[in-house]
Amino acid sequence: MRLRRSRLGEQMLAVRANERAAAAAGVNVAMVKLTAFGISAALAGLGGALTAYKLGTYTGASFGIFVSLSVLAFAYLGGISTVGGAITAGTLFAEGIGIIATNEWFIDVGSYTAYVAGFFLIATAVYNNEGIDGFQRRQFFQVVNFIRRRRGLERLDLRTAGPKRGSADV
DSSP states (O other): OOOTTSHHHHHHHHHHOOHHHHHHTTTTHHHHHHHHHHHHHHHHHHHHHHHHHHHHHGGGGGGGGGHHHHHHHHHHHHHHHHHHHHHHHHHTTTTHHHHHHHHHSSOOOOOGGGHHHHHHHHHHHOOOOOOHHHHHHHHHHHHHHHHHHHHHHOOOOOTTSOOTTTOOOO
16 A cells, blocks of 8 residues: 555645645645544554454553563664564564574573663664664665666665656656
C-alpha cells in the first residue's frame, strides 16, 4: 500500500506539518485525523491478533514496561517514518531475525533486550537520527552517485529522488 504518495498520504503529511495551513488549503483536518486513527487502530488490532495467535494467551501481564520501551526503541532504531524502517525494526525486535541470530551465534540476549535496545537507541540518536533505514538510504544514494559520477551522469539528490505526483505523461 503506497499511502504516503496517495492523496490521503499527502493530506496526512500536510496536517502533520501545519494543521492551519492544511485547513486553509482545503484539507478536512478532522476527517484526515479520524482516518489516520482508524488506520492505526486497524494495524494495531492486526498486530495484537497475530501476537495473541503466536503466544496462545494474551494478557496485560505479557508485556511489562521494559518490553514496551524496547518496542519503541526498536521502532525508532529502524526509522519511524518509513516502511523500510518498520521492516528493519520488525527484524530486530524480540523473535526477529536479529535477536534469533544473536542468540544462536553469540549469547542469549533475551533477558538483556532492553539494555541492547537502549544502547543502540542512544547510539542511533547521537550518530544517525533518521534511524537505520535513513542510514541505509543514504548509503544507497552514495553508491548510486559514485556510479553515476564514474559514468559522467548527473548526481541524484536524496530529497528529490522518485516520481512526483502528477508528473506521469498519459
